[in-house]
Amino acid sequence: xxxxxxxxxxxxFVITAEVGPPKGSDVxxxxxxxxxxxxxxxxFNVTDGQGASMRLSxxxxxxxxxxxxxxxxxxxxxxxxxxxxxxxxxxxxxxxGVRNVLAITGDYPTLGxxxxxxxxxxxxxxxxxxxxxxxxxxxxLAGNPLKGNPPKFYLGATANPNFSPLxxxxxxxxxxxxxGARFFQTQAVYDLRVAEQFIKRVAKFxxxxxxxxxxxxxxxxxxxxxxxxPGVKISKELMHRMEVAEDxxxxxLKIAADFIKKVREHGLAHGVHIMAIGAxxxxxxxxxxx
Amino acid sequence: xxxxxxxxxxxxxxxxxxxxxxxxxxxxxCATASKTGGEEEVEGMKRKLESFGxxxxxxxxxxxxxxxxxxxxxxxxxxxxIKGSDAVLCMACGNGLQTLGEILGDKPVFPANDTLFLGEVxxxxxxEERCLQCGRCLLTSGVAICPLSRCPKGILNGPCGGAxxxxxxxxxxxKCVWIEIYEKLKAMGRLGDFRKINYPLDYSIKVRPGQHLxxxxxxxxxx
Ligand code: SF4
Ligand code: SF4
Numbered sequence: 390x391x392x393x394x395x396x397x398x399x400x401x402f403v404i405t406a407e408v409g410p411p412k413g414s415d416v417x418x419x420x421x422x423x424x425x426x427x428x429x430x431x432x433f434n435v436t437d438g439q440g441a442s443m444r445l446s447x448x449x450x451x452x453x454x455x456x457x458x459x460x461x462x463x464x465x466x467x468x469x470x471x472x473x474x475x476x477x478x479x480x481x482x483x484x485x486g487v488r489n490v491l492a493i494t495g496d497y498p499t500l501g502x503x504x505x506x507x508x509x510x511x512x513x514x515x516x517x518x519x520x521x522x523x524x525x526x527x528x529x530l531a532g533n534p535l536k537g538n539p540p541k542f543y544l545g546a547t548a549n550p551n552f553s554p555l556x557x558x559x560x561x562x563x564x565x566x567x568x569g570a571r572f573f574q575t576q577a578v579y580d581l582r583v584a585e586q587f588i589k590r591v592a593k594f595x596x597x598x599x600x601x602x603x604x605x606x607x608x609x610x611x612x613x614x615x616x617x618x619p620g621v622k623i624s625k626e627l628m629h630r631m632e633v634a635e636d637x638x639x640x641x642l643k644i645a646a647d648f649i650k651k652v653r654e655h656g657l658a659h660g661v662h663i664m665a666i667g668a669x670x671x672x673x674x675x676x677x678x679x
Numbered sequence: 680x681x682x683x684x685x686x687x688x689x690x691x692x693x694x695x696x697x698x699x700x701x702x703x704x705x706x707x708x709c710a711t712a713s714k715t716g717g718e719e720e721v722e723g724m725k726r727k728l729e730s731f732g733x734x735x736x737x738x739x740x741x742x743x744x745x746x747x748x749x750x751x752x753x754x755x756x757x758x759x760x761i762k763g764s765d766a767v768l769c770m771a772c773g774n775g776l777q778t779l780g781e782i783l784g785d786k787p788v789f790p791a792n793d794t795l796f797l798g799e800v801x802x803x804x805x806x807e808e809r810c811l812q813c814g815r816c817l818l819t820s821g822v823a824i825c826p827l828s829r830c831p832k833g834i835l836n837g838p839c840g841g842a843x844x845x846x847x848x849x850x851x852x853x854k855c856v857w858i859e860i861y862e863k864l865k866a867m868g869r870l871g872d873f874r875k876i877n878y879p880l881d882y883s884i885k886v887r888p889g890q891h892l893x894x895x896x897x898x899x900x901x902x
Contacts, residue, residue, distance in 0.1 A: 467834075472879060494839045497831055497849045513834035516879045530879065547840055557838070557861050564836055564876050576840070619843040 391488035391543035392460045393432045397572060397597040402653045403660030405432040405462065405574070405599055406672050409439055410450035419450065422669045423457050429676050434491065434574070434662065437464040441501025448478060451487045462545065463487045466495030471511035472530055476520050483540035491545040491574060492517035492565075515568045518544055522569035546570035550578050550587030550600075551620035559590055566594045574662045577603035577614065579623045579648070584657055599662040600652055604675060605641035606668065608632055642671060646678035653679075680799070681709040681772040682806040683716070683792040691768070692731055694789045698765035701733050702757065703791075704779060705740035706771035712800055715792045716740070716770030724770060724791065736764045744775030751782050761786060796828070814885040820872035822863050827880075829856035835877035 396403050406426060411419050423433060435450035451461035463482050465475060479490065494514045498506040512520060520530045527539040546565040552558035562573065573591070578584045578600055588598055605611045608631050611623050627644055634640035649661050665672050695701065703721050710716025718740050725735045737760035741750050754761065761767060766787040769776045773794040780788045796808040811828040817835075818825060827833045831849040837857030841848025847855045864873045 468832075494832060494834055496841065499849060508832060510832045510834055511882075512879055513832070513836050513839070515836035515876055519876070519878070549840060554861075557858070560861075560870075560874055561836070561838075563874065567876060617843075619841070 390541065393462065393489050394543040394571070396431050397659050403432070403597075403599065404430045404649075404663065404676070405434055405660065406430050406663040406669070407434045407436060407665065408450065408454070408669055409436045409667065410445035410447065412442070412444050414445065416445065416449075416453050419445075420453055420457065423454055423459060425670060425673050426676075427457060427459060429673065430663075431660070432460040432462050432489065434462040435464060437466045437493070437495070438469065438501070439464075439496070441468065441496040441498050441503070441506075443501070443503050448482050448485070448487070451482065452485060455486045460489070461487055462489040462491050464491045464493055465517060466493045467510050467512040467514065467517055468495030468498065469506075469509055471509055472516070472520060475512060475517060476524060476529055479521055479524055479542070480535075480540065483542065488541070489543045489545065490521055491547070492521065492570070493547060514546055515564050518546060518565060518568035518570055525569070543571060544569045545572040545574060547575065548573045548587075548591075548598075549576040549619060550583050551576060551618060551622065553620045555587070555590065562591055562594065566596055570596065572597040572599065572659075574599045575601040576618050577601040577621060577664065579621065579627060579644075581648070581651060581655075581657070583622070584652065588658055597659040599660045600658045602645050602649060602661050602663045604645040604663070604665060604668075604671065605631055605637070607637045607641075610641075638671065639674075642675045642678065645675055649675075649679055680712055680797070681774070682795045682798045682800075682808075683710055683713045683772050684795055685715045685720070685770075685792055686790065688727060691728075691789070691791055695728075695733065695766060695768070698787070699732075699734055700736050700764045700766075701728060702736045702761050702764040702767045703728075703738040704744060704767060704769050704771065704775075705738070706742075706744040706775050707740050708743040710744075710771045710775070710792065711740070713792075713806070714804070716775075721770060724768070728768075736760045741771075741775075744769070744771040745778050747778055747781065750778055754782060798828075812889070813880065814889070815881070817877070817880075820864065820869060821867065822860055822869070822872070824856060824860050824863060826856055826860065835880070 408422050433454045435447045437447035438444055447463050451463045454461035492514045498504055498508050521542050521544055523530050525539055527535050548562050549558055573596055584600055611631055615623055630640055631637050652658050663672055703724055705716040705721040721738050737757055741753055744750055768789050768791050769779050770791045776790050797810045798806050798808040801807055808828045813827050830837055838855050842855035845854055845858050847853045861873055864870050
């Protein structure tokens with residue numbers, strides 16, 4: 390059974406973090422990132438060609454996490470594989486010990502480093518969840534029976550509490566829940582009220598919510614995040630803190646730590662998901678502050 | 680309508696390298712509307728090729744090129760001109776090109792156009808893709824906005840996480856089509872249709888090449 394699920398269901402505040410596999414076959418640095426966080430977070434979310442950039446596979450990254458005795462969450466997108474490949478990847482992952490799967494539609498190839506690639510999108514995020522749920526019921530998506538015990542995945546998906554209109558985002562969350570999602574990892578949120586509003590509206594779905602955290606690194610990074618994450622708002626106050634900070638990186642980590650502490654104290658969400666986007670090595674500093 | 684775009688002249692000239700006598704075929708329908716193969720463009724092409732030393736043996740704008748039997752008949756009149764040419768330049772779509780290839784046997788036929796998509800003429804010179812010919816139209820909710828052709832990812836349960844401020848993550852000058860669908864269904868009071876999960880498409884009905892036969896009221900299809 391998924392350890393992440395056990396933890397979330399036990400009611401403990403869960404912390405997960407994102408780790409990006411390398412652009413290459415040398416996993417030493419990746420292993421080091423995992424080691425830095427070993428025993429300090431509850432699960433490692435391994436990205437699948439994030440930003441449509443070609444990397445070592447998510448499954449291989451998950452195996453490194455497993456070999457360190459840690460709990461991986463395998464991201465899987467619909468961008469690069471059709472339903473046959475997605476289902477066989479899921480079966481393979483389960484056979485090798487991966488229990489948690491996060492279904493994502495996937496960033497479009499022209500946004501990445503292999504812009505000439507053929508976009509697949511045979512399944513979108515909802516379709517991937519349907520496929521995984523179907524495997525869990527002992528059948529493939531076409532209805533053919535699987536041999537042996539079916540896999541028991543803990544399925545997750547993404548959501549964006551900042552999205553406007555929120556009604557539309559909630560419909561998508563609902564679809565993902567009906568397709569099998571049991572936990573949600575959200576886009577970065579910087580405003581407690583936005584988080585609160587979202588959590589209230591999804592409470593009826595009875596799913597676990599990990600609020601997304603992207604520590605700010607500089608005023609520039611804050612501006613970038615405001616542009617890139619649909620609907621996200623970084624308050625003037627936070628911007629000001631970043632502007633006047635002597636060490637903006639440290640300030641960003643402090644802001645993130647304050648936010649996480651408040652979420653934990655008020656029992657706002659079931660946990661948080663930290664996305665350091667390339668700066669994974671700063672996450673231990675953030676964890677120290679909690 | 681099939682939307683086409685003229686190839687750069689350099690590319691056409693390099694295709695036609697070493698071939699001197701050229702017969703030009705245009706098309707009265709889509710390529711005329713796309714301004715890539717009507718009377719005017721055929722005349723323009725004639726002059727351009729002549730200025731590069733080609734000899735134009737003749738030309739015709741077929742009505743339309745893709746009607747095999749009709750085009751076969753219409754081209755009969757130009758039999759000797761075409762026989763006396765080194766090549767035929769087709770100013771129609773990729774379908775028209777192949778219809779010509781089928782009619783003209785071993786005469787080399789070259790494309791003057793790039794075929795882009797099946798789409799709408801929004802206004803003069805502005806075209807937008809509208810249908811991917813998926814084989815079983817999904818648009819049964821009354822919304823009449825196709826996500827397969829208008830969402831770059833062609834996803835069935837959108838929007839994706841990239842839709843930002845109503846704009847598409849891929850083509851930021853376009854509105855996210857899934858947000859358009861949501862807004863229109865909401866305005867129609869039919870949001871219930873938006874809530875339904877769309878199951879993955881059945882590609883077995885879309886094995887290429889598509890064939891469609893309508894005969895004596897019976898329609899059999901593998902499109
Ligand atoms: S769903 Fe879209 S691609 Fe399919 S037939 Fe209808 S308009 Fe064309
Ligand atoms: S933003 Fe909208 S139209 Fe663009 S890829 Fe995502 S769902 Fe499709």
